[in-house]
Amino acid sequence: MGAITDEKRNLIIVSNRLPLSVKQVDGAYQSSISSGGLVTSLSGLTKSTKFQWFGWPGIEVKDPKDREDVQKSLEAHNAIPIFLDSSLAHEHYNGFSNRILWPVLHYQSGVVFDETPWQAYRRVNELFADAIAETADSGSLIWVHDYHLMLLPELLRDRLKQQGKSCAIGFSLHTPFPAGDFWRNLPVRKHLIEGMLSSDLIGFHTDEYKQNFIDTCASLLNARTEIPNQIQYKNRLVCINKFIVGIDPEKFTDSLQKPDVQERIRSLKERYKGVKVIVGVDRLDHIKGLTQKLKGFDAFLDDHPELQNKVVLIQVAVPSREDVKEYQDLETELCTIAGKINGKHATPEGTPLLYMHRSVPFNELTALYSVADVCLLTSTRDGMNLVAFEYVACQEECHGVLVLSEFAGAASFMTNGSIPFHPANKTEMSEAIFNALNLDPAERKAKYEYLRGFVNANTSAKWGETFIEKLSLRCRRPGESC
Ligand SMILES: O=P(O)(O)OC[C@H]1O[C@H](O[C@H]2O[C@H](CO)[C@@H](O)[C@H](O)[C@H]2O)[C@H](O)[C@@H](O)[C@@H]1O
């Protein structure tokens, strides 16, 4: 990982998942890049900043010798594994984080609380706190990420205090934070926000999420919130702000220069000559609105028979959280809808929908982004959505159009440069797709330039550096207002 950080302070990043997930294949341990936006955003920071990254390696390793091997293989990437028993990891990650907490954070109803996964969640947060407190030196900056670790700041602060160490703790939430009443659905809601409030600095993706959190702290904990961007709770001052997460655009533009990617682009363009390509790239998750997307596309095909064989939607649905029943059910549902759409609209010349349920290699992804005339993102809720940024980074030549749900965090910043729509409204989605395909070149260019300016100005490196700078300031002057 890149150059040295701020005043040579030791920086520790903590996330549930490490950037490399370890798997055992034929007895040997292999690691591969983890999927999802958190890894993308933090990986972009590695160019400018050096840090140690603590997290779960994604596999149970019991044998001490094997643990050493895994540790060594990750060491080269400054990644430090926190080993968990598989049943504990399962209850924490699938049971509480993804079946209970994630749906509440994304305004999904019908969530049922269960004590066993909650206890596992607490236990995993404790194990993370033990490992990190032991490694951290006084003066370290500790940056904790995401909803899997909301209790960690409090547990960590207690342990550090017992060990006589003083560190600044930052916390970033990568998901939305819902409006007050929705958060009340969680019986353990108070513990979770008190856990977060032991941080010195808390970051959200948008002003809306930040304000929802502040309102919840005021109503649930009676915390003092009159001064903008700060919360006073139990004699501690916590700074709260919005930090715009982004990508490393150069990584994408560099990929497009590679001869094999150029060749792939040429071959895809040849394959889709005379056909408009719409691309979608989403983890297979309810929040991405994939059911809505397929139904909206179906409506679009119904509305425009004149475009038969002239439009294709290439949808990459990246496998995600496959041990959770709701995710398995969604996969079955999507397969059925995809089959029905092609059954209804296919001709001997081809099918209008290419539904791929797998990950795609990075170079293939950039080639796909680059040949697509339109990128269609239909999230019903989404912390940010970095795919929107990635598509823009790959469209410098063609000025493709972004059709973006108003419920993605990215819409807070990108509405002016995109075509916004409400994902629950099929007609609105169909019209948005049609408008995107028919936008006049001058307007397309103007929209694109707006988006390119935003993506290039708000990189993941800038996001990370800004957060670390603010956190380091909190470390030097903890009592000062934010
Ligand atoms: O680790 P997984 O369970 O496989 O899930 C992948 C990640 O999904 C979520 O990503 C969020 O963070 C992105 C970057 O800030 C944001 O753009 C996106 O809208 C969010 O959904 C999750 O929050 C991460 O912790 C996961 O690693």
Ligand SMILES: O=c1ccn([C@@H]2O[C@H](COP(=O)(O)OP(=O)(O)O)[C@@H](O)[C@H]2O)c(=O)[nH]1
């Ligand atoms: O096969 C793939 C296709 C895409 N992505 C990446 O997954 C991330 C998705 O991030 P986003 O913020 O859009 O949503 P999240 O999945 O984190 O909710 C992007 O960086 C994509 O490039 C991936 O890891 N594997």
